[in-house]
Amino acid sequence: MSRIKLGLIGAGKIVRDQHLPAIQQTPVLQLAATADPYASIEGVPGFQDIEAMLNAHPDIEAVSICTPTTLRFETARAALLSGHHVLLEKPPGATLSEVEALIELANQQRVTLFAAWHSRFAPGVALAKAWLANRRIDRVQIEWKEDVRVWHPGQAWIWQPGGMGVFDPGINALSIATAILPAPFFLRHARLRIPENVQAPIAAELSFVDTQGAAVSADFDFRQTGAQTWDIHVESEGHSLSLTQGGCRLMIDEEVLLDEQEQEYRGLYNHFAELIKTGRSEVDIAPLRHVADAFLYGYRETTEAFIE
Structure with a gap:
């Protein structure tokens, strides 16, 4: 080729x-x-x-x-x-x-x-999806917290309309959740914390429910310093699954099944080449739809100004 x-x-x-x-x-x-x-x-x-x-x-x-x-x-x-x-x-x-x-x-x-959606190519995502495929989900907790000054230094666009603020990383968590959870889920409550001097949220708390009644919560924050948190925890039929480090580490019932280095973009570009070769497109808008729902349905709370 x-x-x-x-x-x-x-x-x-x-x-x-x-x-x-x-x-x-x-x-x-x-x-x-x-x-x-x-x-x-x-x-x-x-x-x-x-x-x-x-x-x-x-x-x-x-x-x-x-x-x-x-x-x-x-x-x-x-x-x-x-x-x-x-x-x-x-x-x-x-x-x-x-x-x-x-x-x-x-x-x-x-x-x-x-x-x-590069986070879907994290090494633990496919395994988590397979394990959850035929299970009843009882509860899901998402924590995606990082330091905006580390990951987006000097990038003023991220605070403007369309920049999405904390949803820029938060949408990565939603891209994983929509890939691994067996049933669709829908927003029921959202609180967006927006600094007084910008247009996009610096933090967000979201509550969803899936079609089977399971609660899905998400806590996004751009103000975390020190160790960064990119974790998804799922409770299912008396078992627990933890997909942490952005999807690089997978634990089931506290047993580590996978712990690898991040190579998301390499998988992403290999997949792009395969799509071209086979004449296919792949455009899933579910993660973006959840963000749009949060902006449409969320309660806005003004917080202190963001100064980089």
């Missing part, structure tokens, strides 16, 4: 930390160029925008879009209209209607569109 030539839209922190190493470790992909008006990657041709990149490199077959969410729709639409396969970094768009329009366009153009 010949290598798929790929263009990266965006060359910021997440690209340097995750996308670039993963692409380099994926033999079926070849990074051809980047498009970013403010940054570039040494040794890789860089352009101001996607149009200039594609004009200069007509051999590019696919693009990976890693811009802030509010910029993704027009970029993805241009790529799809020109017949390119598209990977969308999470979340796949700023609104549900944008993503639905991109799904329809990709189908019309007969190209691959992939909403890349």
Whole structure:
């Protein structure tokens, strides 16, 4: 199989930390160029925008879009209209209607569109899903707490409309929960804590119930210092499952079944290549729908100003 030539839209922190190493470790992909008006990657041709990149490199077959969410729709639409396969970094768009329009366009153009929920590629997720598949869920507790100053230094966009605040990492937890839990769940209560000087929440407490009556709670917080917490705990039929460290560590009834290093983005890009090869798209909007429900249904509480 010949290598798929790929263009990266965006060359910021997440690209340097995750996308670039993963692409380099994926033999079926070849990074051809980047498009970013403010940054570039040494040794890789860089352009101001996607149009200039594609004009200069007509051999590019696919693009990976890693811009802030509010910029993704027009970029993805241009790529799809020109017949390119598209990977969308999470979340796949700023609104549900944008993503639905991109799904329809990709189908019309007969190209691959992939909403890349990277946390679903954590090593323990598939095993947790298989173990829970035929079980009754009694209770689920999600704790996703991290330090915004460590993970998003100087990124003012995350506090603006469309940036999602604490839901930027929180949606990773929701992407895992919607993948591993056997029944859909629905929001019943939400409290969003929003600093007085920004537009997006710094913390959120969510309560859901699934179709069988099981309670699902989620506690997201951007203010945690020291050790970071990315945990999902499930109680089922007298047993317990804990998926911790963002999905890298799996325990069942306190027995460690798996404890591995994170390689989510490598799995993500291998899957993207497989989708292209087989002519398929994969765009699950369930995690984004839960975030939209929280903003629609949640009680807003003003907190002290956020100063980086």
